[in-house]
Amino acid sequence: SQKIEQNSEALNIQEGKTATLTCNYTNYSPAYLQWYRQDPGRGPVFLLLIRENEKEKRKERLKVTFDTTLKQSLFHITASQPADSATYLCALAPNAGNNRKLIWGLGTSLAVNP
Amino acid sequence: DTGVSQDPRHKITKRGQNVTFRCDPISEHNRLYWYRQTLGQGPEFLTYFQNEAQLEKSRLLSDRFSAERPKGSFSTLEIQRTEQGDSAMYLCASPGASTDTQYFGPGTRLTVL
Numbered sequence: 001s002q003k004i005e006q007n008s009e010a011l012n013i014q015e016g017k018t019a020t021l022t023c024n025y026t027n028y029s030p031a032y033l034q035w036y037r038q039d040p041g042r043g044p045v046f047l048l049l050i051r052e053n054e055k056e057k058r059k060e061r062l063k064v065t066f067d068t069t070l071k072q073s074l075f076h077i078t079a080s081q082p083a084d085s086a087t088y089l090c091a092l093a094p095n096a097g098n099n100r101k102l103i104w105g106l107g108t109s110l111a112v113n114p
Numbered sequence: 115d116t117g118v119s120q121d122p123r124h125k126i127t128k129r130g131q132n133v134t135f136r137c138d139p140i141s142e143h144n145r146l147y148w149y150r151q152t153l154g155q156g157p158e159f160l161t162y163f164q165n166e167a168q169l170e171k172s173r174l175l176s177d178r179f180s181a182e183r184p185k186g187s188f189s190t191l192e193i194q195r196t197e198q199g200d201s202a203m204y205l206c207a208s209p210g211a212s213t214d215t216q217y218f219g220p221g222t223r224l225t226v227l
Contacts, residue, residue: 043205043218089156104156
């Protein structure tokens with residue numbers, strides 16, 4: 001069956017450290033993968049998109065990698081801050097068929113402690 | 115603020131009542147999505163519009179659910195005869211024309227008592 005999985009346990013890290021979140025998928029050949037941030041009671045906010053032919057993308061303190069052999073994307077937040085505390089969702093666009101419908105992971109909760 | 119608005123932000127209703135939610139997407143975006151999200155879960159796709167045409171509906175969308183986008187601008191999602199299992203956050207999103215980045219609204223939190 002097709003699945004997309006994120007770390008199910010909450011991640012607690014100390015301020016200033018690098019947070020690394022994982023997104024694994026099976027039985028897809030995604031055209032691209034996206035990462036979103038979601039705060040409690042609010043809609044997800046787009047952060048980064050990485051395409052199947054890209055290995056790495058950066059935006060300020062954020063870095064995303066995409067390994068289509070391992071079927072995995074890693075999301076890094078460097079020099080983390082308490083304001084980075086949120087749930088982070090990955091979503092992929094399946095290559096086959098309708099690319100318009102994203103498949104979502106359950107999200108990983110990140111807490112950055114001061 | 116993503117430019118996508120939803121109304122109301124919160125709705126509490128009794129089981130069996132009908133509810134209607136509204137989404138106003140970014141004005142130049144012709145695609146619009148509805149999702150449902152429950153606690154600890156990612157968004158679940160419900161339905162998708164291209165302009166006024168409803169192009170896809172999830173199997174999650176029972177016949178109690180109906181969505182419209184009559185003029186290709188705002189959209190409404192109606193739930194008839196609500197059940198407690200309908201309690202969730204209902205999210206609307208509109209992607210850009212040249213990208214599939216989803217710009218989400220703030221959501222409507224539905225509680226069915």
